[in-house]
Every structure is written in C-alpha cells, then in structure tokens.
Amino acid sequence: MLVRMDLARIIIREQADSQVIVLRERGGDRHFPILIGLNEAIAIDRRIRGAQPPRPLTHDLMAKIIDSLDAELEKVVVNDLRDHTFYATLVIRRNGEVITVDSRPSDAIALGVANDTAIFVEEQVLRAVCSPEEPDADD
Amino acid sequence: MLVRMDLARIIIREQADSQVIVLRERGGDRHFPILIGLNEAIAIDRRIRGAQPPRPLTHDLMAKIIDSLDAELEKVVVNDLRDHTFYATLVIRRNGEVITVDSRPSDAIALGVANDTAIFVEEQVLRAVCSPEEPDADD
Numbered sequence: 001m002l003v004r005m006d007l008a009r010i011i012i013r014e015q016a017d018s019q020v021i022v023l024r025e026r027g028g029d030r031h032f033p034i035l036i037g038l039n040e041a042i043a044i045d046r047r048i049r050g051a052q053p054p055r056p057l058t059h060d061l062m063a064k065i066i067d068s069l070d071a072e073l074e075k076v077v078v079n080d081l082r083d084h085t086f087y088a089t090l091v092i093r094r095n096g097e098v099i100t101v102d103s104r105p106s107d108a109i110a111l112g113v114a115n116d117t118a119i120f121v122e123e124q125v126l127r128a129v130c131s132p133e134e135p136d137a138d139d
Numbered sequence: 140m141l142v143r144m145d146l147a148r149i150i151i152r153e154q155a156d157s158q159v160i161v162l163r164e165r166g167g168d169r170h171f172p173i174l175i176g177l178n179e180a181i182a183i184d185r186r187i188r189g190a191q192p193p194r195p196l197t198h199d200l201m202a203k204i205i206d207s208l209d210a211e212l213e214k215v216v217v218n219d220l221r222d223h224t225f226y227a228t229l230v231i232r233r234n235g236e237v238i239t240v241d242s243r244p245s246d247a248i249a250l251g252v253a254n255d256t257a258i259f260v261e262e263q264v265l266r267a268v269c270s271p272e273e274p275d276a277d278d
Contacts, residue, residue, distance in 0.1 A: 064241075101204055104196075
C-alpha cells in the first residue's frame with residue numbers, strides 16, 4: 001500500500017556530511033528523515049522555490065528530457081529500505097504506458113518537486129522507518 | 140559545419156572555483172578549455188572511467204531515463220558561445236525522430252561520455268574560441 005507524503009522540511013548545513021529532507025504523511029503524523037547529498041539538497045531547495053538559474057542545471061535538464069520525449073513524471077515512490085539505504089522509483093507515463101526507473105530518493109524528489117509531483121512511500125517502509133529502533137538512513 | 144572533438148583532458152582541483160575540461164579537434168590541432176562545476180567534473184571523470192557507484196548517480200539516472208523512453212543520445216553539439224558562456228545541445232534519436240534539448244556542455248558531456256557519444260563543436264564556435272583574444276569561457 002502506498003502512503004501519500006509531503007516534503008515537510010529540508011535542512012541544509014553546508015559543513016555537514018549529509019543534508020536532511022523530512023517526509024511527512026499527508027493527513028497523518030508519521031514522518032522520517034532521509035540523509036542526502038549536498039548537490040541534491042541544493043537542487044531540491046532551488047526547484048521547490050522555483051528559482052530560475054541563468055542556465056538549466058542538471059535536474060532541470062532531466063525534467064526537460066522527459067518532457068521532450070513526450071513523457072511525464074507521474075509520481076515518486078520510496079519503495080524500499082535496505083541496509084540503512086532508501087530506494088525509490090520514478091513512475092513515468094507516456095501515452096498511457098507506465099515506465100518505472102530506479103532512482104535515489106533525492107534525485108527523484110529533486111526532479112518531481114518543481115511540478116509538485118506526488119510522493120508516496122510504501123506502508124512497510126514507513127512502518128520500518130518509524131519504528132523506534134531505526135537509525136537515520138541514507139539516500 | 141560541425142567539427143568532431145575529443146575530450147582530451149579533465150582537470151579537477153577541488154579547491155579551485157572552476158574545473159576544466161579540454162576539447163581537442165579530432166585529427167587536428169585546435170583545442171579549447173571549458174570551465175565547469177565540480178559536480179559535473181566529478182561526474183564526467185567517474186563516467187569516463189566506468190566507475191560503478193553503489194547507487195546510480197544523477198547523470199546515470201538521466202541516461203537510464205533516456206534509455207527507458209526508447210531513445211538514444213546520438214551526439215552532443217557545442218553550438219554557441221555568448222558572453223563567455225558555451226551552449227550545447229543534446230541530439231536525441233527516437234524511432235528515427237530527432238529531438239534536441241538545450242544543455243550546459245558539462246551535463247551533455249557527463250551524459251554522453253559513458254557511451255563514448257560523439258562530441259561536435261560548430262566551426263564558428265571553434266574559430267571564435269581558438270582566437271588569441273578569447274579568454275576562458277564558462278559552461
């Protein structure tokens with residue numbers, strides 16, 4: 001079962017090894033952090049603010065490629081957590097056909113966030129990560 | 140007219156503001172540097188060496204998206220130089236159809252280099268950049 005999430009926070013501390021995004025259950029209370037890289041954190045922050053750089057940056061280019069190939073990013077699904085690492089899938093639609101591509105959650109969210117693409121998490125992942133024993137996990 | 144180029148050098152100095160790639164005319168002597176960002180330089184270096192990270196990184200994901208949408212990056216063309224900034228185009232082919240997408244040269248080369256995608260430069264750009272007056276130009 002997929003649970004709809006919102007990107008609740010993004011915490012950038014350039015001196016830290018990892019940056020943090022927090023996903024929160026829509027209409028619920030469960031939330032969890034994902035540790036991500038600085039580049040991806042900056043890309044997410046920039047794209048969520050709609051900042052237009054003078055040149056299209058990497059995730060802007062990726063979005064343009066999908067658009068140019070007549071496809072659309074329908075949703076992002078965080079579908080696994082193994083060895084303290086999250087896994088995600090891009091669900092791309094083209095002419096009614098659904099294509100899935102494995103991705104780090106950070107790239108998936110950086111790609112989707114500019115268009116407010118829906119983010120989902122598998123219920124079992126949410127349950128695992130919201131358990132008291134689970135330490136912070138990586139992108 | 141398009142001139143075939145090779146990626147002759149990549150110079151990464153993490154403390155510097157910009158990194159450098161050098162494109163050299165195939166079978167010729169003309170060459171020029173492009174100043175690029177650190178992330179893109181690291182991506183180019185990693186992908187040219189065929190290094191496999193534990194997770195697909197951003198340009199790997201971009202390549203997978205193109206592949207999943209039944210398309211292929213046919214060539215990269217550095218087609219303009221304005222105000223000390225280079226412009227490039229991805230030439231993507233799908234079912235005989237040609238789709239072009241504007242890109243920074245660094246992203247284009249990071250994307251193409253893993254498959255040895257052909258890099259071209261417009262003759263007029265090559266002439267402009269190889270003139271003695273032209274200072275180093277950005278990505």
